[in-house]
Amino acid sequence: MTRFALMLEFDGTQFAGLQRQATAPSIQAAVEEAAFAVTGERPTLHAAGRTDAGVHALAMIAHLDIQKNIDAFRLMEALNAHLRPQPIAVLDCRVVSGDWHARFSCVGRAYEYRIANRRAPLTLDRERAWLVPQPLDETAMHEAAQALVGRHDFTTFRSVQCQSASPVKTLDCISVRRYGAHVIVETAARSFLHHQVRSMVGCLALVGMGRWPVGRVAAALEARDRQALGHNAPAHGLYFVRAVYPDEPFPPAT
Amino acid sequence: MTRFALMLEFDGTQFAGLQRQATAPSIQAAVEEAAFAVTGERPTLHAAGRTDAGVHALAMIAHLDIQKNIDAFRLMEALNAHLRPQPIAVLDCRVVSGDWHARFSCVGRAYEYRIANRRAPLTLDRERAWLVPQPLDETAMHEAAQALVGRHDFTTFRSVQCQSASPVKTLDCISVRRYGAHVIVETAARSFLHHQVRSMVGCLALVGMGRWPVGRVAAALEARDRQALGHNAPAHGLYFVRAVYPDEPFPPAT
Numbered sequence A, B: 001m002t003r004f005a006l007m008l009e010f011d012g013t014q015f016a017g018l019q020r021q022a023t024a025p026s027i028q029a030a031v032e033e034a035a036f037a038v039t040g041e042r043p044t045l046h047a048a049g050r051t052d053a054g055v056h057a058l059a060m061i062a063h064l065d066i067q068k069n070i071d072a073f074r075l076m077e078a079l080n081a082h083l084r085p086q087p088i089a090v091l092d093c094r095v096v097s098g099d100w101h102a103r104f105s106c107v108g109r110a111y112e113y114r115i116a117n118r119r120a121p122l123t124l125d126r127e128r129a130w131l132v133p134q135p136l137d138e139t140a141m142h143e144a145a146q147a148l149v150g151r152h153d154f155t156t157f158r159s160v161q162c163q164s165a166s167p168v169k170t171l172d173c174i175s176v177r178r179y180g181a182h183v184i185v186e187t188a189a190r191s192f193l194h195h196q197v198r199s200m201v202g203c204l205a206l207v208g209m210g211r212w213p214v215g216r217v218a219a220a221l222e223a224r225d226r227q228a229l230g231h232n233a234p235a236h237g238l239y240f241v242r243a244v245y246p247d248e249p250f251p252p253a254t
Helices: A027-039 A072-083 A136-148 A197-207 A215-223 B029-038 B072-083 B138-148 B196-209 B218-221
Strands: A002-010 A054-065 A089-097 A110-118 A150-153 A168-179 A184-190 A237-245 B002-012 B056-066 B088-096 B107-118 B150-153 B168-179 B182-189 B236-242
Touching: A002 A027, A002 A072, A002 A215, A027 A054, A027 A072, A027 A089, A054 A072, A072 A089, A110 A197, A136 A168, A136 A184, A136 A197, A136 A215, A168 A197, A197 A215, A197 A237, A215 B150, B002 B029, B002 B072, B029 B056, B029 B072, B029 B088, B072 B088, B138 B168, B138 B196, B138 B218, B168 B196, B182 B196, B196 B218, B196 B236
Parallel strands: A054 A237, B056 B236
Antiparallel strands: A002 A054, A002 A089, A110 A184, A110 A237, A150 A168, A168 A184, B002 B056, B002 B088, B107 B182, B107 B236, B150 B168, B168 B182
């Protein structure tokens, strides 16, 4: 048995999410089907994060165990061949030790949220960014966001479906920056609650529009009450961008 | 009669090109239909460039003449409402003088060509970049490209369907730069021949792969012969990015 770590990129638009579901297409089912086509085996895909329907990934990290004798490069090429034409690609593939786990070994996750801040409907960015027509004050958004950094009870920013044992998480960083007509929110933590990033971004957007004063984000956090949530930003602006491991399976090229 | 300049963004994937065609969808027909829906008039759309099927635009400049009394902002909003759900958006709209012409007043055009230089199939960038799996040497590509700058007979890099009176054009600049797994070619000229950018990029890619020595691009240019062309890069990596006018209808924000 060999454990392979995979770096996955996908367009989440047409999927019901990363995790396998009984009646809807998922990233997990697609990759597992491709693995079956390559190996004749039925491995389970384990991923660093469980992204929702419509959420994209630039570098989701996952693993699966294969009995068949195959090297990492050939496995990657074969998986990509069988994944076509679905918009899922294996960007990298490495052999890892049998006790390395894409989900349980992961000590950091990072997301990016893309807002297209313009009046005109989206064309090339359709389903790839959240269109917010009202002018956003990204400086106020960044300031408001800093109240979220640190260890807090994030109940306000947590989906009612969230399965996490505790609402307490430590947010390592969150930044809001403008690049022309795009406002980008970047955030990292050891782990996130279900809908946490989208809920934080939704409230920050209200600040950016001037509908919430800067301090209301801190007040919403303090409330520890889902009713204090202003807005949950849509899934299609969210990208899973990085998973961090003590034993890094994909070290950056030197 | 009021002349309106439009800044258009579009995803060219599903269109047969910018110019109206008898039997296939075009950007021109879509915008003219939207204008008819808004005004009841049948204006003709004139654009700075005539992009091919599959080619995208981030800021194509065009104009049309309207009799109806409507201001530029309302025209833009109404056109966008009627263009949906087609992936064409009016980013900006301004009144211009009756002797300003999107095509004939244009003194400069700029294109960007996006190459995704990686083995894995494209997901989020599908139909938005040219996938080149062989590692590209962007430094050699940039060096080779410099032979194209200046006034030359570009017959080698010209489509047989090109309707330009002369194959002689002046290329103002061309650069090749790498941003991670993307290799971006940027080029500007007063005007280009049909397929010129795609033909130049196709040959530069051969240099990047090591299949052509750097000097062969200059030799291909010198040959003034379409048979000397190495490769015509696909349309879906090409973006029209800028049109320049002495009377700039869309001055940059100060």
